[in-house]
Amino acid sequence: MQDDLLVVGFDLETRREVHVTERPPEHWKRRGYGGTEQLVCFYCFHGFEAAPGTRVPLVTRGRLGGKVRRHFAHPAGTAPDGGHHxxxxxxxxxxxxxxxxxxxxxxxxxxxxxxxxxxxxxxxxxxxxxxxxxxxxxxxxxxxxxxxxxxxxxxxxxxxxxxxxxxxxxxxxxxxxxxxxxxxx
Ligand SMILES: [Zn+2]
CATH class of the missing domain: 3.40.1350 (Trna Endonuclease; Chain: A, domain 1)
Structure with missing residues (x-):
C-alpha cells in the first residue's frame, strides 16, 4: 500500500473530514479544484507542512477498477516540498x-x-x-x-x-x- 496517497480531504462547507470513497468522483470534482473549491487538502488546512488555514482545492484521480485507486491530489505546483509526512x-x-x-x-x-x-x-x-x-x-x-x-x-x-x-x-x-x-x- 502506498502510504502517502491522499484519500482524506476536508470540506470547508460541512467542516468535516471526508474520505474519497464516500462519494463518486464527480461529486468531489464539482467541489474541488476548478469547482466550488470547498474540498481542500486536509493536511495543508490543518497546518501540516503549511501555515494553518492554507486552502489548497484538490483534484480527484483514479477510477473504480483503474490501476491506481481513487485518491485526492494537490494541483501541480501547490503541494508542499516533499509532500506530507x-x-x-x-x-x-x-x-x-x-x-x-x-x-x-x-x-x-x-x-x-x-x-x-x-x-x-x-x-x-x-x-x-x-x-x-x-x-x-x-x-x-x-x-x-x-x-x-x-x-x-x-x-x-x-x-x-x-x-x-x-x-x-x-x-x-x-x-x-x-x-x-x-x-x-
Ligand atoms: Zn496539502
Missing part, C-alpha cells in the same frame, strides 16, 4: 479505514469518527458502541509512545469502562507494557 497521512487514513471497517461489522450499534484536533486530548480516533452496550476506543498510533504515556491512557479508558484497541503503524516500536497487559499488537 507519511506518518501523519497513515494516521488519518487509518482512522478513516477503521471507522469504515467497523461500520460493516455485525453487532455494532454506533461508530463515531473523531474530527482531528491539534491536542487530540483523550478522545479516541474512533469510538464504537456495540449492541450489548460495550464501548470500544480504536486508536491508530503512528509514533513511539512511552510506557507511562500509554499506561495513563489505558487506565483512563479502563476507568471509563471503555475497551481500548490499539493499531500500531508497521515499523513503530510499541511500548512493551502493551505486551505485559496481554493486549494484541
Amino acid at each position: 507519511p506518518e501523519t497521512v497513515w494516521h488519518i487514513t487509518t482512522k478513516h479505514a477503521l471507522a469504515h471497517w467497523t461500520r460493516t461489522q455485525p453487532g455494532v450499534a454506533a461508530v463515531r469518527l473523531e474530527q482531528w484536533t491539534p491536542d487530540h486530548d483523550r478522545r479516541a480516533d474512533v469510538a464504537v458502541r456495540l449492541d450489548d452496550g460495550t464501548r470500544l476506543a480504536l486508536e491508530a498510533q503512528r509514533m513511539l509512545m512511552t510506557d507511562d504515556a500509554w499506561r495513563t491512557r489505558h487506565r483512563d479508558y479502563a476507568r471509563a469502562g471503555i475497551v481500548d484497541v490499539w493499531f500500531w503503524r508497521p515499523g513503530v516500536h510499541f511500548p512493551h507494557v502493551v505486551l505485559d497487559e496481554r493486549l494484541p499488537v
